[in-house]
Amino acid sequence: METRHFKNIIIGFGKAGRALAKSLSKNGEEALIIERDQAMYGGTCPNVGCAPSKTLIVAGQKNMNFSEAMTTKYKVREILHNAAYHGVADEALVYVMDGLARFINSKTVEVVNGENVTQVIGERIFINTGATPIIPEIEGIHEAKNIVTSEGAMELSELPKKLVIIGAGYIGLEFAGMFNKFGSEVTILEPHATFLPKEDEDISNEIYKDLVAAGVEIQLGVEIERITDSEVFAGGKVYPADKILIATGRRPNIKDLDLEKADVELSENGYIKVDDDLKTTAQNIWALGDVRGGGQFYYLSTDDFRIVNNQLFGDHSRKLSDRKLVPYSVFISPTLSRIGLDEKQAKEAGVNYRLFKMAAAPIVKAKVVQDTRGLLKALVDPNTDEILGATLYHEDSHEVINLVSLAMKMHTPYQVLRDQIFTHPTMGEGLNDLFQNEVK
Ligand SMILES: Cc1cc2nc3c(=O)[nH]c(=O)nc-3n(C[C@H](O)[C@H](O)[C@H](O)COP(=O)(O)OP(=O)(O)OC[C@H]3O[C@@H](n4cnc5c(N)ncnc54)[C@H](O)[C@@H]3O)c2cc1C
Numbered sequence: 001m002e003t004r005h006f007k008n009i010i011i012g013f014g015k016a017g018r019a020l021a022k023s024l025s026k027n028g029e030e031a032l033i034i035e036r037d038q039a040m041y042g043g044t045c046p047n048v049g050c051a052p053s054k055t056l057i058v059a060g061q062k063n064m065n066f067s068e069a070m071t072t073k074y075k076v077r078e079i080l081h082n083a084a085y086h087g088v089a090d091e092a093l094v095y096v097m098d099g100l101a102r103f104i105n106s107k108t109v110e111v112v113n114g115e116n117v118t119q120v121i122g123e124r125i126f127i128n129t130g131a132t133p134i135i136p137e138i139e140g141i142h143e144a145k146n147i148v149t150s151e152g153a154m155e156l157s158e159l160p161k162k163l164v165i166i167g168a169g170y171i172g173l174e175f176a177g178m179f180n181k182f183g184s185e186v187t188i189l190e191p192h193a194t195f196l197p198k199e200d201e202d203i204s205n206e207i208y209k210d211l212v213a214a215g216v217e218i219q220l221g222v223e224i225e226r227i228t229d230s231e232v233f234a235g236g237k238v239y240p241a242d243k244i245l246i247a248t249g250r251r252p253n254i255k256d257l258d259l260e261k262a263d264v265e266l267s268e269n270g271y272i273k274v275d276d277d278l279k280t281t282a283q284n285i286w287a288l289g290d291v292r293g294g295g296q297f298y299y300l301s302t303d304d305f306r307i308v309n310n311q312l313f314g315d316h317s318r319k320l321s322d323r324k325l326v327p328y329s330v331f332i333s334p335t336l337s338r339i340g341l342d343e344k345q346a347k348e349a350g351v352n353y354r355l356f357k358m359a360a361a362p363i364v365k366a367k368v369v370q371d372t373r374g375l376l377k378a379l380v381d382p383n384t385d386e387i388l389g390a391t392l393y394h395e396d397s398h399e400v401i402n403l404v405s406l407a408m409k410m411h412t413p414y415q416v417l418r419d420q421i422f423t424h425p426t427m428g429e430g431l432n433d434l435f436q437n438e439v440k
């Protein structure tokens with residue numbers, strides 16, 4: 001068996017891994033990046049995650065039909081896939097190896113590619129293997145022919161007439177909105193009795209109302225009993241389906257890694273355990289991105305890269321524990337975006353706050369784009385005037401939330417956003433209005 005030595009080995013071609021490979025090369029160090037599937041060069045986001053799903057969502061909003069949208073998605077995916085691959089593989093000191101990686105010990109990794117097995121020995125090893133859909137144990141799920149995950153749902157050659165989605169999380173809601181826009185009859189089945197339990201009730205009520213008004217059926221508090229090729233039995237009812245999308249969360253890709261051989265331990269929730277430097281329990285091994293838990297977002301994988309890169313080539317000041325504010329956006333229509341505390345959390349934590357709240361309808365840009373749905377909320381610290389959190393449910397909120405996020409990070413008093421000059425007409429101007437609308 002061939003054995004090769006590299007100073008740095010990266011397992012998985014995810015966002016953090018490819019950014020790190022590039023940086024290592026730019027800093028004069030050799031890096032091997034191992035990927036089990038050539039179609040996944042670049043990882044989940046450009047190939048089967050964020051980018052293709054958002055391309056389809058936007059295509060639907062532009063009133064493309066399903067087939068046109070799919071053609072567009074394939075084009076965008078190819079561009080992003082190639083850019084991700086060449087952005088790394090063309091680096092002078094980066095080597096790409098195809099195959100499934102598994103540990104032999106904490107310095108040695110075996111890479112299996114069909115009949116070929118290569119051993120690679122590395123001084124440092126970085127695990128960036130991402131996550132994969134959870135398929136829950138529901139009777140019939142493994143036999144039923146029309147089951148898809150998010151990946152399969154974005155590869156369909158025909159629009160399903162009736163789509164049943166199991167799970168009302170990020171993927172469930174985004175795909176519900178998307179397929180509904182293309183013309184599918186969509187039903188979401190969710191065992192949790194509360195819709196969007198993490199959000200304030202006034203926000204989740206608005207979203208529920210808008211999805212139902214668009215034609216999405218949402219069944220909450222239903223236990224999924226059984227699945228056949230064309231039906232889902234849940235909560236004592238039968239839901240006919242041409243396709244059944246399983247959107248019940250994603251688990252870390254660790255099954256094939258033989259982590260115990262490298263003394264890499266897992267945390268209680270089953271993700272790779274890391275310290276404040278993203279080091280695992282093995283001193284020469286790090287874990288980055290979805291595989292280590294802590295929020296499955298592209299931008300957190302990017303930020304994990306920044307932490308490790310700062311250790312290797314910076315002043316080692318950047319720590320995981322510094323990451324206190326993480327915004328998120330759910331790409332339904334309109335988009336839900338949030339950062340920091342909402343009212344529910346503030347009350348639970350006994351945090352005093354001033355509440356600012358307004359409907360999206362008065363914002364001029366909302367009228368211009370003829371989408372006046374939505375609600376904006378922000379919490380402000382009564383002592384410091386700093387923003388404690390904001391939930392924005394409106395057109396383009398995924399852009400506006402980044403302004404609020406920056407203001408919070410810079411400890412900017414809310415009056416700055418209230419009085420800021422924004423260009424017109426933009427949804428950002430809504431912040432001028434929001435911070436004048438205190439609820440007393
Ligand atoms: C449908 C969908 C939509 C999403 N939308 C968004 C969004 O809008 N915004 C957002 O921020 N996030 C979104 N996400 C989440 C986002 O895609 C992930 O958080 C992010 O891509 C994780 O990247 P990563 O660096 O952890 O690894 P990944 O990009 O998942 O890469 C891991 C790579 O490792 C490879 N691999 C695994 N095991 C091995 C092994 N043993 N040997 C060799 N290679 C291996 C895999 O094939 C894969 O290419 C979405 C996810 C999905 C599924």
Ligand SMILES: NC(=O)c1ccc[n+]([C@@H]2O[C@H](COP(=O)([O-])OP(=O)(O)OC[C@H]3O[C@@H](n4cnc5c(N)ncnc54)[C@H](O)[C@@H]3O)[C@@H](O)[C@H]2O)c1
Nearest residue numbers: 136167168169170171172192247248249250296329330331
């Ligand atoms: N806009 C974005 O940033 C974006 C978009 C898509 C995905 N993602 C990432 O991908 C991850 C995975 O998304 P997801 O929607 O699969 O997971 P999720 O954790 O967001 O939602 C899973 C849903 O499935 C339900 N569920 C769990 N087990 C079930 C079962 N056995 N039967 C029926 N329902 C069940 C849960 O109650 C929950 O509502 C997200 O956590 C997110 O981090 C992000």
